[in-house]
Amino acid sequence: MSSPLTLFPDEAVVLPLRYFGNVGYYAVMAAYGRAVVCADALFDKREKAVHRCDITDTHGRVSLTVPVAKPHGIARARWSDVRLSDHGAWWHVHRVTFESAYGRTPFFEFYIDRFLPFLSPSVMDICPTIASLDLALDEVVRSILTIPTAVSATGSDDEMRCCRDAAPVYFPPYYQVRSDRQGFIPNLSILDLIFNLGPEAPLYLRRIGQGMYSGLCGK
16 A cells, blocks of 8 residues: 555655755655665765755754765765764764754654764764765654655666755745744754654645655656
8 A cells, every 4th residue: 555645656756865854855755656865976065965954943044064074085986985074073063953953842852862873973883974874864764754765775877967956846834843933944854844743744745745846857
């Protein structure tokens, strides 16, 4: 039996690596029966979202970045070659920031434990590269959201040249813990949706997944 999230069960979409990808990214992924996530795409330092996510705290939208080591000495380095850096104990900074930003949301305490192994010093051993970190986090996110999409972590060179950001055209407001002061802030990291909506998050993904998309490959 197909999932109600899956709008195109026999089709595939090609997506880039993302660190705690945004809501639109997961709405698109969930809509397809199969997704190719380009872990072996060529390293491009301009692709900040591979190791950066956007959340919201008391100051509004905030970006969190995982520092990475430049892949020196590797010709045509790919993201799967790019190792994490321990600069600034970033895992501690991210964990504390998530706690501050979402500690009062309805579902933070129900889900944060699932992510803690990746927000501790052991992450450097568990996931030595940014590709392995992104893919491991993606697996946890898909489990929480009950996304049944079959994900493969590599693709042909032609597929990887087609990696683009997911771009749903409309994000209806959902409950955000500070919306009374800040208004609704759309298309943040999927963590914002998970911590604010919990089990209702997949229903929101389906709602925007039924809209129209632009800039997708594999459709």
